Amino acid sequence: SNSSANCWSHLHPVNMFNSYNVKFYHSKALTSPYPGSHVERSQVPEDKVGWLIEWKDYNPVEYTAMSVLAGPGWADPQINDKGFSPKFNERDGEVERRSLNGLYVVENGRPRNPAGRTGLTGRGLLGRWGPNHAADPVVTRWKRDGSGNKIAHPVTGKNILQFVAIKRRDCGEWAIPGGMVDPGEKISATLKREFGEEALNSLQKSPEEKVELEKQLHKLFSQEHFVVYKGYVDDPRNTDNAWMETEAVNYHDETGETMDNLPLEAGDDAGIVKWVDISEKLKLYASHSYFIKLVAEKRGAHWSEDPGPECCE
Numbered sequence: 001s002n003s004s005a006n007c008w009s010h011l012h013p014v015n016m017f018n019s020y021n022v023k024f025y026h027s028k029a030l031t032s033p034y035p036g037s038h039v040e041r042s043q044v045p046e047d048k049v050g051w052l053i054e055w056k057d058y059n060p061v062e063y064t065a066m067s068v069l070a071g072p073g074w075a076d077p078q079i080n081d082k083g084f085s086p087k088f089n090e091r092d093g094e095v096e097r098r099s100l101n102g103l104y105v106v107e108n109g110r111p112r113n114p115a116g117r118t119g120l121t122g123r124g125l126l127g128r129w130g131p132n133h134a135a136d137p138v139v140t141r142w143k144r145d146g147s148g149n150k151i152a153h154p155v156t157g158k159n160i161l162q163f164v165a166i167k168r169r170d171c172g173e174w175a176i177p178g179g180m181v182d183p184g185e186k187i188s189a190t191l192k193r194e195f196g197e198e199a200l201n202s203l204q205k206s207p208e209e210k211v212e213l214e215k216q217l218h219k220l221f222s223q224e225h226f227v228v229y230k231g232y233v234d235d236p237r238n239t240d241n242a243w244m245e246t247e248a249v250n251y252h253d254e255t256g257e258t259m260d261n262l263p264l265e266a267g268d269d270a271g272i273v274k275w276v277d278i279s280e281k282l283k284l285y286a287s288h289s290y291f292i293k294l295v296a297e298k299r300g301a302h303w304s305e306d307p308g309p310e311c312c313e
Contacts, residue, residue, distance in 0.1 A: 029118045029243070031236035034125075039063045041119030049116035051105075060240055064122040074180065075127035079109055088130055094184035099131045100230045100245050110241045115232055118240050126242040127180075136178035136248040136288070137191040138228060138295050139164045139199070139220070141256045143277060148256075153279075153302035160277055161301035163292060164199050164264065165284075167272040174276070176248065176288050179269070187247050192221045201267030213262070220258045226250045226298060228291045248291040252299065280304045 032041040042060045077084040105112040111130035126132045143151045143160040150159045166177045177198035181190045196202035228248040235244040253259045266273040296303040
C-alpha cells in the first residue's frame with residue numbers, strides 16, 4: 001500500500017494551522033540526506049523557507065527516486081513526458097490533485113510546496129506531483145476490567161482510552177495503521193481498507209472469513225466518527241514539488257463489542273498490532289502522538305497526570 005509513507009510523518013503541534021491562521025513549519029522536510037538515498041538537500045536557512053522571501057541564488061538539487069521513475073501504478077510520469085498534462089488544483093480523472101489546504105501555486109508547470117522551500121526539487125520517493133494523500137484511522141475503545149467496567153486513571157480519575165497501534169516493519173516505531181489513498185478511492189474506503197490490511201490481516205483471510213470481517217468492519221466504520229486532522233504533513237520525503245497530506249479520523253467503539261468480534265492480527269506493513277493505553281507517555285511519530293492527544297481531549301479521556309495550567313478553569 002506504499003504506506004511506508006507514514007513512517008516519517010511529523011507535525012509540529014505548536015505550528016498547526018487552519019484556514020484562518022496559515023502557519024507552516026518545516027523541520028522533517030529539510031532532512032538530509034534524503035530518505036533512502038545519499039542525496040543531500042541544498043541548505044535552506046530557517047528565514048528563507050517561505051516563498052515570499054526573495055532568494056535569487058536558491059539552487060535546489062533535483063531528485064526523483066528510481067522506484068518512482070520506473071512508472072509504478074501509483075506514480076505520475078515525469079512532467080515533460082508527452083501526453084502527460086496533469087490538471088493541478090482539481091480532481092484529475094481518478095487522481096485527487098486538490099490540496100486539503102486550498103489552492104497551491106503552479107510554476108513552470110510544476111506545483112509548489114505550500115509550506116515553502118525544501119532544498120530539493122522533483123518528487124523524491126513520492127508518486128504524485130503536488131499533494132500525495134494518505135489516511136490514518138484512529139480506532140479507539142475504553143479500557144475495561146474483567147467485569148467489563150471502564151477503568152479510570154488513579155491520578156486523574158478520567159477513564160483510560162485505548163487505540164489500535166501497529167509496530168511498523170520498516171522503522172520499528174509504533175504508529176496509527178494507515179496508508180495512501182488509491183486513485184478514485186473515497187477517504188472512508190481507504191481508512192477501512194488500511195485498517196483491515198494492517199490491523200486485521202484481511203489480505204490473508206479465507207473468502208468466508210473476509211465476508212464476516214467485512215460485516216464487522218462495516219459496523220465499526222459506518223458509525224459516527226470525528227475528523228481529527230486534515231492537511232499538510234511535514235515529512236522527510238517532501239520536496240518543492242511533491243508533499244504529503246493526511247486525514248486522520250477517529251472511529252470509537254463505545255461498548256467495545258464490535259472490536260471484540262474483530263481479532264487483531266498484524267498484516268501487510270505491520271510487524272505487531274495491539275491495543276495501547278493512551279497517555280502522554282506514548283512515543284509515536286510526532287504527528288501520531290498529536291492526533292492521539294486530540295482524540296483523548298475530544299473523548300474526555302485521561303491524557304496527562306500533570307494538570308498543567310488548565311487546572312483552574
